[in-house]
Amino acid sequence: MSTPRVPLNADPGAEADLPELEPQVPALPAAAVARLTLYLRALNAFLAEGAERVSSEDLAEASGVSSSNVRKDLSYLGSYGTRGVGYEVQYLSRRIATALGLTQDWRVAIVGAGNLGRALARYAGFESRGFDVVALLDRDQLMIGQEVGWLRISDAEQLEVTLERTKANMVVLALPAEAAQQVCDRVIAAGVHSILSFAPVLLQVPDYVNLRKVDMATELQILAYHAQRLPEAGTASA
Amino acid sequence: MSTPRVPLNADPGAEADLPELEPQVPALPAAAVARLTLYLRALNAFLAEGAERVSSEDLAEASGVSSSNVRKDLSYLGSYGTRGVGYEVQYLSRRIATALGLTQDWRVAIVGAGNLGRALARYAGFESRGFDVVALLDRDQLMIGQEVGWLRISDAEQLEVTLERTKANMVVLALPAEAAQQVCDRVIAAGVHSILSFAPVLLQVPDYVNLRKVDMATELQILAYHAQRLPEAGTASA
DNA sequence: GCTTGTGAAAGGTTTCACAGCT
DNA sequence: AGCTGTGAAACCTTTCACAAGC
Numbered sequence: 001m002s003t004p005r006v007p008l009n010a011d012p013g014a015e016a017d018l019p020e021l022e023p024q025v026p027a028l029p030a031a032a033v034a035r036l037t038l039y040l041r042a043l044n045a046f047l048a049e050g051a052e053r054v055s056s057e058d059l060a061e062a063s064g065v066s067s068s069n070v071r072k073d074l075s076y077l078g079s080y081g082t083r084g085v086g087y088e089v090q091y092l093s094r095r096i097a098t099a100l101g102l103t104q105d106w107r108v109a110i111v112g113a114g115n116l117g118r119a120l121a122r123y124a125g126f127e128s129r130g131f132d133v134v135a136l137l138d139r140d141q142l143m144i145g146q147e148v149g150w151l152r153i154s155d156a157e158q159l160e161v162t163l164e165r166t167k168a169n170m171v172v173l174a175l176p177a178e179a180a181q182q183v184c185d186r187v188i189a190a191g192v193h194s195i196l197s198f199a200p201v202l203l204q205v206p207d208y209v210n211l212r213k214v215d216m217a218t219e220l221q222i223l224a225y226h227a228q229r230l231p232e233a234g235t236a237s238a
Numbered sequence: 239m240s241t242p243r244v245p246l247n248a249d250p251g252a253e254a255d256l257p258e259l260e261p262q263v264p265a266l267p268a269a270a271v272a273r274l275t276l277y278l279r280a281l282n283a284f285l286a287e288g289a290e291r292v293s294s295e296d297l298a299e300a301s302g303v304s305s306s307n308v309r310k311d312l313s314y315l316g317s318y319g320t321r322g323v324g325y326e327v328q329y330l331s332r333r334i335a336t337a338l339g340l341t342q343d344w345r346v347a348i349v350g351a352g353n354l355g356r357a358l359a360r361y362a363g364f365e366s367r368g369f370d371v372v373a374l375l376d377r378d379q380l381m382i383g384q385e386v387g388w389l390r391i392s393d394a395e396q397l398e399v400t401l402e403r404t405k406a407n408m409v410v411l412a413l414p415a416e417a418a419q420q421v422c423d424r425v426i427a428a429g430v431h432s433i434l435s436f437a438p439v440l441l442q443v444p445d446y447v448n449l450r451k452v453d454m455a456t457e458l459q460i461l462a463y464h465a466q467r468l469p470e471a472g473t474a475s476a
Numbered sequence: 477g478c479t480t481g482t483g484a485a486a487g488g489t490t491t492c493a494c495a496g497c498t
Numbered sequence: 499a500g501c502t503g504t505g506a507a508a509c510c511t512t513t514c515a516c517a518a519g520c
Contacts (some may be wrong), residue, residue, distance in 0.1 A: 001356045025467075027467065029510075029511070030510090030511095031510080031511060031512085032511090033460055033463050034460060035462065036454070036463075037453075037455075037456045037459045038440075038456070039440075040459075041438065041456075042440070045504070055478090055479065055480090056479075056480070057479085062440065063440060064440045066512075066513070066516070067479095068512075068513060068515095069511090069512060069513080070484085071479090071480060071481065072481085072482080072511090072512080072513090074480090074481090075480085075481055075482070079316070079481065081479075081480050081481080082479085082480075082519085082520065083478080083479055083480040083481080083518070083519045083520050084477075084478045084479050084480075085478085085479070085480085085520065086478095086479065086480085086520040087480090094317075099463075100241060100374070100459055100463045100466075101462045101465065101466025101467070102459065102461055102462055103462050104466065106458065106462055108470055114357075115356065115357035115358075115360045116357045116361065118353065119352075119353035119354045119356070119357035120353075120454065121479080122353045123353060123354065123454065125454065125455045126454070126455055128455075129455040129458075129459070131455065131458050141345070162417075169465070170458065170461060170462075170465070185429055193465065193468070194461045194464070194465040195461075196457050196458060196461060198455075200279065200335065200363055202276075202280070202300065202301060208468065210461050210464040210465055210468075212457050212460060212461055214452060214454070214457060215368075216358065216361065216363065216364070216434075216452070217363045217367040217369065218272070218275045218276075218279075219277075219325065219434050219450050219452060220344065220346070220364065220367075220369050220408065220434060221275045221278075221338055221340065221367070222271055222272060222275065222450060223408060223432045223433075223434060223448050223450055224338055224339045224340055224344055224408075224432070225266070225271050225337075225338045225339050226432070226448040227339065227407070227408070227431065227432040227448055228338075228339025228342065229263075229265065229339070230431070230446065230448075262514055267487090267488075267489070268489095269488080269489060270489090293500090293501065293502090294490090294501075294502070295501085304490075304491070306490075306491060306492070306493090307489090307490060307491080309501090309502060309503065309504085310489090310490080310491090310503085310504080312502090312503090313502085313504070317502080317503065319501080319502050319503080320497085320498065320501085321496070321497040321498055321500080321501055321502045321503080322497070322499075322500045322501050322502075323497040323498070323500080323501070323502085324501070324502085325502090353509095388500075438509095
């Protein structure tokens, strides 16, 4: 046996087989979680086009995943397709959103109002996918008070106060490497345990904290590795 | 047997066992490539501190990886450590840089001079890790000619000309989803086959193209999934 | 007939544990 | 004595292929 157990039947009234205290929905495989976000994106595009049903093959094509992988991933959520027919777009979209926890509202504070922090604060893609950017903070006195998009930059010295006032439950760190650990510690102490860091440095966090990292130079380095292995073409020259 | 074969002995004169035409260094496991970038970062920090040697345990701690994983990854590059002692920092750093293809110069053109494109163009982390940002392009007539950092925004209509003039060999797409595929096709046709996309859309590319994707909303969605599973704390409240 | 859902196989990754070298 | 390098085991992920159901 490899992956989780019970294909969670969402029936809310199902009898508890074992008297465990947490109803404890089985965890989805990490790789599946990442792909579910892709399916969601694709489904919303299908929805916008007015499609009512999609096959695993359609979804596969629209998200760059194999169709058997799609089916396997969706099976972790339960059996919501119809054999011979496919999946109902709207219903599946909602199912996935629920499984990913996107039904509650997520309030994001961005710490660091440099180039990247400002860009993120103005990025429409967050709002459109259910994430409210509720604060943008910086330490620099010259920046505090400036307006960026809908937001006014607030004082990072007052981090805790701002997090509490805005009821932020996620934080994005858009800081230089040197400042990141310190701010990270304060964020955690303030009770926010979901953090997305763009700082190119290893952050030390307790294991109850959810930390994800995006490092753009790393991405280029990985590209460089692959580019270097295929000697073909390379530089522009149609 | 799972992972690659021969632990490439970099001895440049080793006899060719089989008369294959490409010397064909065996591919590194994808997961190892990603971690090698972390080791490189850590090694450069050690170097800056004046450390001359590190153990796999030191490197592990500094990059957030297990020490056996570090050793396994490094063994793909050959045996460059000394038993009982550790690895020489400078030497290992160079070895990894070579393996990743970071010894040649990488010239990056950024297409899209919106918030994100501008932020990336000014991001010092690229230059400091060996990537030269050589162009920033946009379609918007009002932006063309503006200065951003060291660069002047050039006309995306002239994409091919600019890629050739600047000898770009990588492209970063910082565009809205709608424009991404079209620009991507032109980039590939112009001979640049390494692309990092920030556009939240699936790009269709031939398989000789190296494409990596970063989607920030996806990252938040994955965080949301994990956050939702651990009911503890959540909102700020020290 | 067509498409889902899923065991089983194949493939990739990480950890273990220890032999081998300094 | 200490730390690397590495087979073997454990684990995780993807693909295969087909039975089940519309």
